[in-house]
Every structure is written in C-alpha cells, then in structure tokens.
Amino acid sequence: MMDGSEMPQSSAPDRPRGLDRRLFLKVGLGAGGALMLAAGLGQAEGTGEVALSAYIRIRPDGSVTLQSKNPEIGQGIKTSLPMIIAEELDVDWARVSIEQAATDATRFGSQFAGGSLSTALNYDQMRKVGAAGRALLIAAAAVRWSVPVAECRTEPGVVIHSPSGRRLDYGTLVADAAKLPPPDLATVALKDPKAFRIIGKPHGGIDSARIVKGQPIFGIDTVVPGMVYAVFEKCPVFGGKVVSANLDEVRALKGVRGALIVRGGPALEGLLDGVAILADSWWTAHRARQTLKVVWDEGASATVSSEGLAATADALSRQPGTKVLRKDGDVDTALTGAARVLEAAYSYPFIAHAPLEPQNCTALMQDGKLVIHAPTQTPQAGRTLVAKTLGLPETDVIVHVTRCGGGFGRRLNNDYMVEAAAIARQSGLPVKLVWSREDDMRHDFYRPGAFHFLKGGIDAQGHLVAWRNHFVSFGQGDKFAPSAGMSGSETPARLVPHCLIEASLIPAGLPTGALRAPSSNGLSFVFQSFLDELAHAAGQDPLAFQLALMGEPRMIGTDFDTGRAIAVLKTVAKMADWGHPPVARPGQRTGKGLAFYFSHRGYFAEVVQASVAEGGEITVDKVWVAGDVGSQIVNPSMARNQVQGAVLDGLAQALGQEITFRNGRAEQSNFDGFPLLRMPQSCPVEVEFVLSDHPPTGLGEPALPPAPPALCNALFAATGHRVRRLPIDTAALKA
Amino acid sequence: MTFRLMINGKARTVDVDPDMPLLWVLRDTLDIKGPKFGCGAGLCGACTVHLDGQPVRSCQTPVSAVGKARVTTIEALDQTAVGRAVQQAWLDLDVMQCGYCQAGQMMSATALLTANPAPTDEDIDGAMAGNICRCATYNRIRAAIHQVAAAHRKG
Numbered sequence: 001m002m003d004g005s006e007m008p009q010s011s012a013p014d015r016p017r018g019l020d021r022r023l024f025l026k027v028g029l030g031a032g033g034a035l036m037l038a039a040g041l042g043q044a045e046g047t048g049e050v051a052l053s054a055y056i057r058i059r060p061d062g063s064v065t066l067q068s069k070n071p072e073i074g075q076g077i078k079t080s081l082p083m084i085i086a087e088e089l090d091v092d093w094a095r096v097s098i099e100q101a102a103t104d105a106t107r108f109g110s111q112f113a114g115g116s117l118s119t120a121l122n123y124d125q126m127r128k129v130g131a132a133g134r135a136l137l138i139a140a141a142a143v144r145w146s147v148p149v150a151e152c153r154t155e156p157g158v159v160i161h162s163p164s165g166r167r168l169d170y171g172t173l174v175a176d177a178a179k180l181p182p183p184d185l186a187t188v189a190l191k192d193p194k195a196f197r198i199i200g201k202p203h204g205g206i207d208s209a210r211i212v213k214g215q216p217i218f219g220i221d222t223v224v225p226g227m228v229y230a231v232f233e234k235c236p237v238f239g240g241k242v243v244s245a246n247l248d249e250v251r252a253l254k255g256v257r258g259a260l261i262v263r264g265g266p267a268l269e270g271l272l273d274g275v276a277i278l279a280d281s282w283w284t285a286h287r288a289r290q291t292l293k294v295v296w297d298e299g300a301s302a303t304v305s306s307e308g309l310a311a312t313a314d315a316l317s318r319q320p321g322t323k324v325l326r327k328d329g330d331v332d333t334a335l336t337g338a339a340r341v342l343e344a345a346y347s348y349p350f351i352a353h354a355p356l357e358p359q360n361c362t363a364l365m366q367d368g369k370l371v372i373h374a375p376t377q378t379p380q381a382g383r384t385l386v387a388k389t390l391g392l393p394e395t396d397v398i399v400h401v402t403r404c405g406g407g408f409g410r411r412l413n414n415d416y417m418v419e420a421a422a423i424a425r426q427s428g429l430p431v432k433l434v435w436s437r438e439d440d441m442r443h444d445f446y447r448p449g450a451f452h453f454l455k456g457g458i459d460a461q462g463h464l465v466a467w468r469n470h471f472v473s474f475g476q477g478d479k480f481a482p483s484a485g486m487s488g489s490e491t492p493a494r495l496v497p498h499c500l501i502e503a504s505l506i507p508a509g510l511p512t513g514a515l516r517a518p519s520s521n522g523l524s525f526v527f528q529s530f531l532d533e534l535a536h537a538a539g540q541d542p543l544a545f546q547l548a549l550m551g552e553p554r555m556i557g558t559d560f561d562t563g564r565a566i567a568v569l570k571t572v573a574k575m576a577d578w579g580h581p582p583v584a585r586p587g588q589r590t591g592k593g594l595a596f597y598f599s600h601r602g603y604f605a606e607v608v609q610a611s612v613a614e615g616g617e618i619t620v621d622k623v624w625v626a627g628d629v630g631s632q633i634v635n636p637s638m639a640r641n642q643v644q645g646a647v648l649d650g651l652a653q654a655l656g657q658e659i660t661f662r663n664g665r666a667e668q669s670n671f672d673g674f675p676l677l678r679m680p681q682s683c684p685v686e687v688e689f690v691l692s693d694h695p696p697t698g699l700g701e702p703a704l705p706p707a708p709p710a711l712c713n714a715l716f717a718a719t720g721h722r723v724r725r726l727p728i729d730t731a732a733l734k735a
Numbered sequence: 736m737t738f739r740l741m742i743n744g745k746a747r748t749v750d751v752d753p754d755m756p757l758l759w760v761l762r763d764t765l766d767i768k769g770p771k772f773g774c775g776a777g778l779c780g781a782c783t784v785h786l787d788g789q790p791v792r793s794c795q796t797p798v799s800a801v802g803k804a805r806v807t808t809i810e811a812l813d814q815t816a817v818g819r820a821v822q823q824a825w826l827d828l829d830v831m832q833c834g835y836c837q838a839g840q841m842m843s844a845t846a847l848l849t850a851n852p853a854p855t856d857e858d859i860d861g862a863m864a865g866n867i868c869r870c871a872t873y874n875r876i877r878a879a880i881h882q883v884a885a886a887h888r889k890g
Contacts, residue, residue: 073833074833074835074870076832204826204829205829205831205832205834207831208825208826208829208830208834209826211831211834211837211838212809212812212837212841213809213810213812213813213822214768214769214770214808214809214810214812214838216768216769218771218835220771220772221768223766254752255752281751281759281764282759282762282763282772283755283756283763286775354869355835355869356773356779356833356835356836356867356869357773357833358772403833403834404833405771405834405835405836406833406869406870407833408869437773437774437775437776438775641829641830641832641870641875642832644871644872644874644875645832645871645872647871648873649870649871652871670774670775670776670778671774671776671778671779671867672778676869678863678865678866678867679859679860679863679864679866679877680860680861682871682873682874685874
C-alpha cells in the first residue's frame with residue numbers, strides 16, 4: 001500500500017535530505033570537465049550520516065547512501081553508476097542504498113540519459129569519486145593508528161592495518177575522514193580491474209524490489225497535496241493555434257475544476273497552444289475532452305501528407321542533391337568502369353517512441369519557486385526550457401527526476417514539462433498533467449523517415465569500389481530537422497575508395513527527434529541491406545564480403561576501428577554457425593541474415609534467422625549478437641537485458657511500425673495502429689560481449705541498428721525477395 | 736454513485752461516476768498506484784488486475800461492472816504462494832528494464848501459473864500476448880514463468 005516515504009514529497013528540498021549544504025564536501029565536474037573537490041564536512045541530522053562527497057554518505061553503522069546522477073529510463077544506470085562508486089569505495093553492495101540525485105550541475109555536472117553516453121562519460125569519474133572516498137577513509141584510519149597510509153588497505157566496509165591486522169569499520173571513521181583534505185582526483189589510486197568485486201558481476205536493478213510490489217516510483221505516480229489532474233488538448237496539426245474554445249461548457253461539467261487556454265510559441269519543441277482541462281480525477285478531465293470544442297488555426301502544416309512527401313522525394317531524387325556530405329575519389333568514373341553496378345531506392349518511415357508510461361509531469365508553485373516532478377531524460381535542459389518560457393530565473397525552477405517508464409529518446413524533449421509548468425502557473429493550482437496514449441502518438445518527436453537512392457559498383461575482383469547515395473531527408477534550407485541528418489562517415493563510407501553522399505531536404509514542419517540510436521536506426525537498414533545486395537551481386541558470402549570491406553585491422557579516422565568490427569563479425573558468425581544453412585521450419589522458407597553496425601561507440605554484428613510461411617507471415621526464430629563496448633561490462637545482467645531489448649525493438653520497427661501523416665496529422669494513435677512487439681513474436685536473443693582494450697562505452701543504443709537489416713537479409717535468404725522499404729510488406733513474401 | 740468494492744482483501748467504498756474505469760478508481764480515488772495506465776484502450780495490459788483471480792484490463796472495466804468480484808492488484812500479489820513465486824522469479828532473473836509494464840506482466844503471469852502450473856511456450860504466448868513490454872524483456876519474462884513452473888514441479 002501507499003507509503004508516504006515512497007513519494008517525491010513536494011516539501012523535499014533540492015538537496016540531500018537533512019544535509020546542510022554549507023557543510024558539504026563537493027565532488028563534481030568543473031567547467032573544464034575535470035573533477036574538483038571542495039572542502040567541507042556534512043553531518044546529517046538525526047541519522048548521524050556523514051557526507052564524504054556529493055555522491056557518498058556513510059552512517060556510523062557503516063551503511064552507505066550513494067547518489068545516482070543520471071535519469072533512469074530502464075537502461076539500468078541508477079544501479080550501474082553507483083556500482084562503479086561502490087567498487088572503488090570498497091563497500092558491501094548489500095549495505096548500499098541509492099538515491100536519485102538532485103538536478104544540480106554544480107554538484108553532479110551534466111545530468112542526462114542520452115546518446116548511450118552515461119557510461120562513456122562517467123566510468124572514470126565514478127571510479128575516482130569512489131576511490132577518493134576510500135582514500136579519505138584510509139587516511140583517517142592511518143591517523144587514528146598513527147601508521148603510514150601505505151600500511152593500510154581495505155576490505156568491503158573496513159580499513160585494515162596490514163602489519164598488525166587491526167580493523168576499523170568505515171562507519172567509525174567517516175566523521176574523521178570528512179574533515180581531511182580531499183585527495184587529488186587526478187592521481188587518486190584506482191583498483192586493478194582484476195580485483196573488482198562489484199563491477200562486472202550481475203546485479204539486479206536497484207528499484208526492482210519496489211517494482212514487484214507495485215510501489216509508486218514513476219512520474220505518473222506522483223502525488224502532491226491539493227493536486228488536480230490535467231489534460232492538455234493541442235491542435236492535431238503540428239503547431240496549430242487556438243482560435244477559441246467552449247470553456248464555459250467544459251467548466252460546467254461535474255468534477256471539472258477549470259478549463260483554460262494556454263498560449264504557446266512557434267517552436268515545436270517548446271510550449272504550444274492548447275486547452276487545459278483540470279479535474280478532480282484524470283479520467284474526469286480526459287472525458288471532458290468529449291465536450292470540449294476548439295476552433296483551431298491549423299497553420300502551414302495542414303497540407304502535409306505522407307504521399308506528398310514521398311512524391312517530393314521521388315522528384316528530388318531526379319535532381320542532384322543540394323548538400324554534399326562526402327566526396328572521395330571519382331564515383332561516376334568508378335561506376336562507369338565497374339564490372340557490376342547495382343541501383344536501388346530504399347526508404348523507411350517516421351516512427352513513434354511510445355514509451356509505455358505516457359508523458360506526464362507534476363508542477364506546483366511553492367514558496368515562490370516552481371517545483372517539478374518529471375520523468376525526463378534531460379532535467380537540466382527541462383529546467384532551462386521552463387525558466388525561459390515562463391520568464392523565471394533558473395534558480396526558481398526545481399526539477400525532481402522520477403524513474404521513467406521508458407525513454408527511448410522521447411523524454412529528451414520536455415514539452416510535457418513546460419506544459420505542466422505553464423498550466424500550474426496559470427491556474428495557480430498544483431497540477432499533474434498526464435497525456436493520453438493518443439496525445440503521445442499524435443504529438444511525438446518522430447524518428448524521421450528518409451529516402452535513399454543508391455548506386456554501388458563492384459570491380460572484376462568483387463571489391464566494392466564505388467558507393468553513391470542520394471539521401472532525401474527533411475529540414476529547412478540546408479539545415480536538417482532534428483535527427484534527420486547523417487554524417488558523411490557512416491559505414492561503409494571511408495571504406496570505399498570512390499564515394500559520393502549528397503542530400504536533399506524537404507521542408508515538412510513535422511516534429512522530429514532522437515529515437516534510440518538516432519539516424520543509425522534507419523541508415524543501418526539501408527546500408528546493410530544494400531551491402532547484402534552487393535555481396536550477392538558479387539557472388540560472395542555476405543560475411544566474406546563484409547570482412548573484405550573492413551580490410552586490415554586499423555583505425556579509420558579517430559573513431560572507427562576495423563579490427564573491432566572484424567572481431568564482432570567473426571564472433572557472431574561462429575555463434576550462429578554462419579555458413580551452414582539453417583534447418584527450415586516445416587512447410588516454411590527459412591534463412592539467415594547478417595548485419596553489422598557501428599554507432600554510439602559500440603560495434604555490433606548480428607545474425608537473424610527467420611522463417612516465412614506460404615502467406616508471407618514472418619516468424620523470427622532466433623537472433624545472435626556479438627558486441628564490443630570496450631574492456632568492461634559494468635553490470636552483465638542489465639547489459640544482456642538491454643541488448644536483447646534493443647534487438648527486439650529493432651525487429652518490431654521493421655515488422656510493423658509506421659506513422660503516416662494526412663492533412664498535417666499523425667494517422668496512428670494507439671497500439672492497434674502502431675504495433676509494439678508482443679510475447680508471441682519475441683524470440684531468443686543470444687548475446688556475447690567481445691571485450692577489447694578500450695574504455696567502456698554505453699549499451700542503450702548500439703545493439704539496435706543491425707537488427708532490422710539482419711532480419712531483411714534473412715528474409716532475402718529465405719525467399720529471394722529484397723525488402724527496400726520499411727515496415728516489411730509481408731504480401732511481397734508470399735510463396 | 737456509491738460503490739462498495741473488495742480490494743486486496745479490504746472493503747472500500749467510493750463515490751464515483753459509474754462509467755469510471757476501475758483503473759482510475761484505483762489510481763486516483765484510492766491511491767493504489769500499482770496498476771499502470773499505458774493505452775486506455777485495453778491494448779497494452781499495463782493496467783491488468785485480477786477480478787476473482789481472472790486477469791482483466793482495469794482501464795476497460797467500468798467500476799459499475801465490478802460488482803462483488805474480489806479485486807486484486809500488484810500490491811497484494813504476495814498474498815498467494817504463486818504470486819510470491821512470481822515476484823521472486825522476476826527478481827532472481829532481473830527481468831525489469833524500465834519496469835513500468837511489469838505489474839501487469841506479473842498479474843497475467845500469476846493468473847496463468849495459478850490456472851496452469853506447467854505452461855508450455857505456446858501457453859505463455861497465449862496468456863501473455865495482451866501485455867506489451869516496450870523494453871522487450873520477453874526473453875526474461877518467459878524464463879521467469881518457466882522458473883516458477885519448474886519450482887512448482889520440484890514441489
């Protein structure tokens with residue numbers, strides 16, 4: 001049942017509970033990205049808890065509270081970043097509790113969940129935070145015993161004087177330790193990874209015990225005193241304006257506490273015009289929308305349709321691109337001289353994020369400050385957006401981050417946060433805004449679709465010598481819409497001697513944004529499918545063709561290591577018994593497909609085995625995955641889970657997801673029209689990590705991109721039909 | 736209208752619109768936040784609760800249709816041995832990613848395992864098809880259900 005302590009209390013100050021900020025030892029990221037320590041001592045009232053740094057508090061009984069700086073969206077970061085601190089601090093994980101850190105750049109540096117960057121940017125920093133704490137505890141013990149620091153070591157939660165065997169628990173040392181000068185984080189001693197006890201061992205999610213009991217830890221569970229529930233009706237055409245609304249009629253409904261027009265601006269990422277309805281339950285507010293009648297000025301986007309965009313793309317494909325993204329060698333001459341030239345047009349659709357927890361935010365004015373509880377991937381950016389939009393100083397906006405019921409990039413945008421803030425201020429009431437699923441799907445920042453017009457040339461020896469891509473995407477002038485661009489270095493660029501990548505942009509006025517593995521999630525389908533076509537055209541096995549393309553192990557530019565690509569390709573080939581035809585499902589056509597992608601610093605190769613029934617129905621039988629994200633998997637349990645989820649997410653996209661537009665409106669509004677993967681469609685996903693001598697990087701995204709093309713390549717192997725448009729049209733796969 | 740409901744073994748009286756879905760009576764009127772809102776259309780299963788042990792989508796169940804049925808939410812899952820085994824299996828296998836759908840998943844899994852202590856993969860597909868996991872933790876959900884079944888077989 002409800003336990004008040006589980007809820008983010010509106011009265012909670014923007015600092016660790018019970019701690020005096022003046023007496024705080026700060027460990028954070030300085031302006032230049034360097035760690036800094038500021039002296040000070042904190043002692044919690046009542047608990048006897050002492051702060052060793054912004055991240056670490058220890059009680060006299062030795063129990064430890066760690067702060068987790070970044071939002072938890074299901075990627076497991078709330079567990080894994082503190083694991084890194086606990087490792088170096090050398091404490092027993094069972095004695096660690098974790099708090100979601102306050103939104104405070106001074107103490108915690110940059111706080112966000114995106115780009116698979118949390119591990120890459122914080123692994124070393126969190127180690128140093130933990131190691132600094134351990135160094136302070138050792139120093140305190142050395143003083144107590146009047147022995148050299150070098151004679152002391154630790155075991156979990158204990159400092160030991162090695163020569164004498166004397167022991168002191170951390171809890172008895174922490175008050176002294178907090179008074180000592182902080183160590184230099186640049187030189188603080190780190191553990192030998194071989195001695196790790198926590199990092200690299202599977203650990204369950206830190207909130208899981210609460211989740212299995214249904215405890216209220218998500219944003220949508222937030223309750224603040226005197227709260228009313230809000231819905232917010234926006235124009236179904238993106239960026240449309242309210243002309244008028246029958247507010248009085250809505251206000252007269254039973255249970256409705258208010259109805260108001262909120263005025264927004266032109267930016268799709270910011271506050272948009274709409275009508276807020278406030279009521280004493282969410283359902284009452286939601287049902288009042290049936291009575292609400294709004295006259296909209298639909299604006300310039302009201303004519304946008306998916307058919308129109310496709311026709312424009314087709315017309316643009318006949319003209320040269322307006323923007324050159326890469327030009328190596330002489331692609332036209334190389335294509336003319338090639339032994340074999342393939343030409344193909346590929347496309348993929350707009351798709352929605354659809355995190356299962358609908359967008360929501362609770363906002364209230366309190367003591368002159370605007371207090372926000374939100375599931376967000378970017379609390380700092382959210383605070384800035386709210387402050388700017390409402391004309392408040394940022395110091396008057398406090399953002400408490402709740403656990404997020406999924407992110408996938410959707411909650412990088414804080415449109416729902418600024419809506420809740422505006423409604424709370426305008427109504428003067430504490431407000432919990434909850435979007436319906438229809439709001440979510442009709443007002444997303446969609447993964448933009450795109451069109452690719454490709455030519456590839458193979459020489460007489462079967463080498464890929466020419467690659468030409470006309471990328472027709474979305475944007476204004478020569479500026480790509482958010483997440484609608486691509487870099488000129490996406491594989492196989494840089495591996496093909498004659499390469500031309502040009503782009504044309506369609507101005508569409510549609511809201512777009514980052515979806516898990518942004519740009520890579522669509523590009524991978526096109527490039528890895530076309531490479532498979534080229535392999536077949538060259539009469540080569542797709543694995544051999546990919547390995548030949550990678551060539552010798554070497555660095556390409558500063559970021560891409562062909563050796564790491566080769567290693568994951570070879571590993572997955574072994575796992576999937578590549579080269580041996582699969583056992584077909586009875587009465588079906590079965591094939592295996594291979595794809596590789598490098599994104600978000602991760603190298604992933606995947607093999608999909610899929611079967612196709614006579615009527616074209618697809619069954620994905622199994623997926624094998626080999627991934628290299630560096631030398632260390634922080635939490636193997638979550639890492640595997642994350643990879644399996646990303647792969648199945650990619651398959652779901654390919655199998656059925658598409659947002660289409662008509663009259664400037666998204667046509668899909670719930671899971672009937674926009675299918676997510678379900679249990680019967682899921683399949684075993686076997687995961688192997690290839691450890692390499694590189695710093696650990698993130699896992700939220702890079703496992704996704706190879707999945708759609710590996711599936712499509714498997715379907716080609718099974719049926720001989722090449723999928724060049726997503727989602728897959730099963731009618732084309734009929735026997 | 737006043738409704739007398741039996742929720743998680745306790746009698747509760749609510750004064751709400753008869754059309755109000757059970758989900759919102761639970762979440763907003765009674766502050767029982769375990770059942771989750773995901774789609775409002777019976778498509779995702781995040782709101783799954785038991786009525787007399789049968790899994791139902793509470794977002795599609797008007798409060799007036801509950802009658803005398805015993806309502807069980809995730810908060811009371813630990814009141815049965817199967818429910819406790821499901822909770823433990825979910826923890827043992829570290830099923831969760833974001834965790835938002837898992838209350839619904841566990842309610843459906845518990846109903847399945849109560850009715851059928853040794854489900855096949857096909858049984859699992861059938862019983863769990865109505866519960867979407869956006870994070871796609873299906874490999875582990877399936878394994879967790881099998882783990883509960885295996886423990887039951889061992890007795």
